[in-house]
Amino acid sequence: MKIEEILGKLVSFNTVNDSEKEKMFDFIRVFLTDYHFRFKNVGACLVAERGKSKIGFLGHTDTVPASEKWTTNPWELVQKGDKLYGLGVCDMKSGIAAMLFVASQTEKAVTFYFTYDxxxxxAGIRDLIAEEEFPETVIICEPTDERVLNTGKGLFEFRVDFSGVRVHSSVATDDKNAIFRATDFINELRNFSAELRKSQPNHNFSIPFTSMNVGQISGGDSVNSTAEKCWIVADFRTNPNEHQKVREEIKRLSNEQPIKLTILNDIEPFENKISEREIDRIFDRNFEGDDGMTEASFLPRTTTRIIYGAGPDTSHQADEYVSLESLKRVAIIYKQLIEQS
Incomplete structure (x- = not known):
């Protein structure tokens, strides 16, 4: 099958919220069986193995929902010139299509990981890391517009609950209001974030410093009463070497006030060392950093993690598309990586 035909078949499965994940897995099994792969389920993920390999490729099967602004059928691959349209073609069924196509082009050993959620x-990558032993190198086939990403920021995400005393606003004082306690805490976060910006910038990332965001806040129930409760959810996207500093500071700030801290995600940054290995020569371009969060961040430190896929990156957009020529170039690189491993 041509690579675009494989992609068309993948797009035909509605994997929004993984609803037709198993149908897609069935297609993958049938396709790869012809090329001497063996299969196993790890949690609710599918792993396909051919021989004992030093390299693996990872792709997630789920997509975001299609918005009402689509002008084509989201579950039908439509080609217009070099552009291939369909829900998930970019994020990230093009990467999976390249994996499957390359499996038919070489007989070398390789492992494929197909995740969900x-x-x-x-949840899918968490299934894998709980049970799976990974090869030396794993390529995460997210759409990067052919940029080679070999480092990723960390995520420290947390919720803080504040308590106050409910009294009538006519007799209110600042110390009784949970919202004021929350805003004081937010100001502390902003001051700490400003200090982090003074650190040595990491120009591998488009945002070269550790960044902070308060994404949610809720509190109080009446305009004429002080707030008895308030909560916020915030996160730091951390540069390598600053994650522990963020972790310690949030815990310190939490200990100074009568609040409840709940850590939602504590995922450390990763950074591969650049060397003169064959894998680096195959890419033959500058390595960059990933400002966002992908499944690469969950893999063990002993594994070299590289995020590399086709483009342009139109993820989550109406009329999402990928360039056929970009997809073909990425497939050539995937094949070279497998054959040199």
Whole structure:
């Protein structure tokens, strides 16, 4: 099958919220069986192995929902010139199509990992890391527009609950209001974030410093009463070497106030060492960093993690598309990586 035909078949499965994940897995099994792969389920993930390999490729099967602004059928691959349209063609069924196509082009050993729930909770990669031993190198086939990403920021995400005393606003004082306690805490976060910006910038990332965001806040129930409760959810996207500093500071700030801290995600940054290995020569371009969060961040430190896929990156957009020529170039690189491993 041509690579675009494989992609068309993948797009035909509605894997929004993994609803037709098993149908897609069935297609993958049938396709790869012809090329001497063996299969196993790890949690609810599918792993396909051919021989004992030093390299693996990883792709998630789920997509975001299609918006009402689509002008084509989201579950039908439509080609217009060099552009291939369909829900998930970019994020990231093009990467999976390249994996399957390359499996038919070489007989070398390789391992493929097919995960689920990447768009919401990362349950699939958590299944894998709990049980699987990974090869020396894993390529995460996310759309990067052919940029080679070999380092990723960390994520420290947390919720803080504040308590106050409910009294009438006519007799209110600042110390009784949970919202004021929350805003004081937010100001502390902003001051700490400003200090981090003074650190040595890491120009591998488009945002070269550790960044902070308060994404949610809720509190109080009446305009004429002080707030008895308030909560916030915030996160830091951490540069390598600053994650522990963030972790310690949030815990220190939490210990100074009568609050409840709940850590939602504590995922450390990763950074591969650049060397004169064959894998680096195959890419033959500058390595960059990934500002966002992918499944690469969950893999063990002993594994070299590289994020590399086709483009342009139109993830989550209406009329999502990928360039056929970009997809073909990426497949050539995938094949070279497998054959040199």
């Amino acid at each position: 990447e768009e919401i909770g990362f």
